[in-house]
Amino acid sequence: MSYKIPMGPFHPGLEEPYKLDMICNGETVEDVKLHVGFNFRGIEHLAETRNYIQVIALMERVCGICSNVHTLTLCRSMEELTGLTPPPRAQYIRVIVAELERLHSHILWAGVAAKLMGFKTMFMTSFEIREKIMDVLQAISGNRVNYAMNRIGGVNRDIEDPQSILRMVEALELEMAHTVIPIFTTSSTAASRCAGVGVLTKEKAISCAVVGPVARASGLPQDTRRSAPYAAYGELEFDVPVQTDGDVRARLLVRALEIMESCKILRQALEKLPPGEIHTPGERFVFTTGTATKRIEGPRGEVLYSVSWKEGSKNPARIHVRTPTYAIMPSIRWMMQGARLADAPLIQASIDPCYSCTDR
Amino acid sequence: MTDTRTQLESISEKLGITEPWVEKGGAHWLAPGTKSVREVTKVMNEVHARFITVTAFQLPAGEGFRLDYNWDLDGQLLGLTFQLAANSIESIFDICEAADWIEREVHEGFGTEFTGREYEPLELRQGDTPGMNLREVKQ
Numbered sequence: 074m075s076y077k078i079p080m081g082p083f084h085p086g087l088e089e090p091y092k093l094d095m096i097c098n099g100e101t102v103e104d105v106k107l108h109v110g111f112n113f114r115g116i117e118h119l120a121e122t123r124n125y126i127q128v129i130a131l132m133e134r135v136c137g138i139c140s141n142v143h144t145l146t147l148c149r150s151m152e153e154l155t156g157l158t159p160p161p162r163a164q165y166i167r168v169i170v171a172e173l174e175r176l177h178s179h180i181l182w183a184g185v186a187a188k189l190m191g192f193k194t195m196f197m198t199s200f201e202i203r204e205k206i207m208d209v210l211q212a213i214s215g216n217r218v219n220y221a222m223n224r225i226g227g228v229n230r231d232i233e234d235p236q237s238i239l240r241m242v243e244a245l246e247l248e249m250a251h252t253v254i255p256i257f258t259t260s261s262t263a264a265s266r267c268a269g270v271g272v273l274t275k276e277k278a279i280s281c282a283v284v285g286p287v288a289r290a291s292g293l294p295q296d297t298r299r300s301a302p303y304a305a306y307g308e309l310e311f312d313v314p315v316q317t318d319g320d321v322r323a324r325l326l327v328r329a330l331e332i333m334e335s336c337k338i339l340r341q342a343l344e345k346l347p348p349g350e351i352h353t354p355g356e357r358f359v360f361t362t363g364t365a366t367k368r369i370e371g372p373r374g375e376v377l378y379s380v381s382w383k384e385g386s387k388n389p390a391r392i393h394v395r396t397p398t399y400a401i402m403p404s405i406r407w408m409m410q411g412a413r414l415a416d417a418p419l420i421q422a423s424i425d426p427c428y429s430c431t432d433r
Numbered sequence: 434m435t436d437t438r439t440q441l442e443s444i445s446e447k448l449g450i451t452e453p454w455v456e457k458g459g460a461h462w463l464a465p466g467t468k469s470v471r472e473v474t475k476v477m478n479e480v481h482a483r484f485i486t487v488t489a490f491q492l493p494a495g496e497g498f499r500l501d502y503n504w505d506l507d508g509q510l511l512g513l514t515f516q517l518a519a520n521s522i523e524s525i526f527d528i529c530e531a532a533d534w535i536e537r538e539v540h541e542g543f544g545t546e547f548t549g550r551e552y553e554p555l556e557l558r559q560g561d562t563p564g565m566n567l568r569e570v571k572q
Contacts, residue, residue, distance in 0.1 A: 108554075109555065110554075110557065149459075154458070279481075280530045282484045282485070282531030295483075299508075300508025301508040365459050366458055366459050366501075366503065366512065367459050368510065375485075379488040390490075391488070391490055393486070393488035395486035395535075400485075400531065402534075403530075403531075403534055
């Protein structure tokens, strides 16, 4: 006999609200229904009441983890509408901050996943490593969460000591290569909880149009940094890790390998960091009437901003944000069908969901 | 890999549209003319373009609504704009699964009717009314 188990809106593993209604038969999940919107703050509407300075601070608050990707995509859109091009040093600083954010996001996810696997030691290890990245972000920006790095035409703060970041990157690479990745890939705890669990097939990944590490773990080699390079990504060498199993383990592996790739990108960007200005000189610019649509690859996948402006106005006419979790989350239904009830929290966590982003 | 121009021309050809693609605002835009959103979506599926999103706009002075549909084709951002008559348009959900949530969101935020589908609440809570979240309501 089938019965319904509601999970949420207070999630057992993640500190954000959303709800799953699971139809179960015994211990097996037959189907699920997702309910979001508990974090709806009307940010897109609010953005229309903010000027071009205020709106950057507002959109930074769409997400508490990947706050930088929102200001970066927004500023790129506004640069398209104003015709401003950030100087080369600003483009490299944008890459450095974006990759540091990816690192702390992926390692945060590894910690949360370890906790849900019942692997508390890895949880503590991951958070200890992440703390070092947060320290670097704080040293660059003065903030641990909302870095306020991006502005129209460049960045707000310079990176004065690239060598200190380089040392952190080297230490992190070593720790990831010798501790975190081997444990996650070889331990029986991780394997028994992740292998063959929550499978999203390649066909379903295409049909649901999922993005980011979830897509790459289902065999889709898509990455905006590679397919439509922005900032300084076109000048840097990196690989796009792809796995084909589509299960929780594949998502874990993709993110672990991406940490190594981020380190590779960071090392190149820090070594190549060109001298010069960090933003366009002067404060004068004019918005042209029209819509600019820009994308970047956030830690969870592709983020899209569609920004409309009317010439002479200080406020945007419309801002639409398509966050990666919004594109990925509907696929949870297909990952959950046939799964064990006990795996439900881990499967949900395996997409690295961000409900604040989704609800806006 | 086929170059961008050839890919875009192939889409225009399949749709029977002679107007050229226009690159502006970071995307390639095509005026759909008399083609419906379902016809466009079928062609996008044929060329394996990835659906991204729909952006809804309320036009000034009671001119109605506009929907911008975006797809990705090998890293190229594609856009097609549809002007809505009576704030209604055909749903593409049955031929593009990925459009489910955004159709529900636009319905809830702007009161737009996507014909040929049923809705379940996405972001609305009990007691909320579709069209009240983003749509400007003039007294």
